[in-house]
Amino acid sequence: MSCQQQEEILVKTVCEIYDKISKLESLKPSEDVNKLLAQLKLTCIPPNPIDTTKLCQKHQEIRTHLIQLRGESQSSLETHFSTKLGSYENPLDHIEEFPAYPNYIKLDLSKRMFFHTTDILNVSDELSDYEVVFLGALVGINKNDKVKVINHLAKYMAPNSILMLRSAHGARGFIYPIVDLTDLKGFEVLQVFHPTNEVMCSIIIARKSIINAGFFKLLSLTCWCNGVEWSL
Structure with a gap:
């Protein structure tokens, strides 16, 4: 076929x-x-x-x-x-x-995490206090909204802090929004993970850049994921 x-x-x-x-x-x-x-x-x-x-x-x-x-x-x-x-x-x-x-039982990091109920676009200088920021898959369902949030994070996150984004790949894009790596201006993309099992979301790990905004450097990971799409 x-x-x-x-x-x-x-x-x-x-x-x-x-x-x-x-x-x-x-x-x-x-x-x-x-x-x-x-x-x-x-x-x-x-x-x-x-x-x-x-x-x-x-x-x-x-x-x-x-x-x-x-x-x-x-x-x-x-x-x-x-x-x-x-x-x-x-x-x-x-x-x-x-x-x-059962999924929450596995979250050993939960005791070191803080949860705030607010519009992320209303959070500015406080973002620089965190070493890692997680961006949920449904925060910005369409491309324009997603880019708006990413640009906001790039503006206020601390240099060298880590941004973890949930994305999707292939047919899984019918279930979750897909993050275009070229939209990660101000971040250095470190790794991209595409699951091959029942986990639906891909994971993108990026570092807040100091100088080279938009520079991509992807590293592979061998496990139940397909690691890298390309490397520059």
């Missing part, structure tokens, strides 16, 4: 799933919601040569809306279980009911 045929089949399948998801009355956890989201994920896991950033306008609009809908479903999932667990007399005794709980 040619690359073009693979891409056409993928786009057709994703559009069919999108059509069903967009017609749901609610994105709260349910059999239909869970089934469709699982189908979408399984569709996007296998390697595919597609570049979702170069789709036609119609499919780009579907992709953007699909990312938004999936984000809303994740929010609904967390709200649902937050309400459910909060209804118990001892919520922590039932914490394992939350599907993503």
Whole structure:
């Protein structure tokens, strides 16, 4: 099967799933919601040569809306279980009911992390106090918003501090926004990780540059990820 045929089949399948998801009355956890989201994920896991950033306008609009809908479903999932667990007399005794709980157990760094609820564009000089900043995948769903946030971080992060961004690769671009490395002005890109398993997000590690803004230097990593796309 040619690359073009693979891409056409993928786009057709994703559009069919999108059509069903967009017609749901609610994105709260349910059999239909869970089934469709699982189908979408399984569709996007296998390697595919597609570049979702170069789709036609119609499919780009579907992709953007699909990312938004999936984000809303994740929010609904967390709200649902937050309400459910909060209804118990001892919520922590039932914490394992939350599907993503095992992921949080693995976050050993959580005790050294701080969480602030605010618009990142309203945070300026305080950013220079941190050695590492994580940029969530859904912070800036479209390219313009993502670049706006990245430029803001480049302006206020401390020199040599680390920026870790969640991105996507191939068909996974239907689930998460893709960060274009050329948009990382003011950062030196150190590594790019593309998972090949059920983990959907790619990871980009970049260092706040002192002089050579926009300089790329990618290093490989051998594990369950495909490491490097190119090196300059």
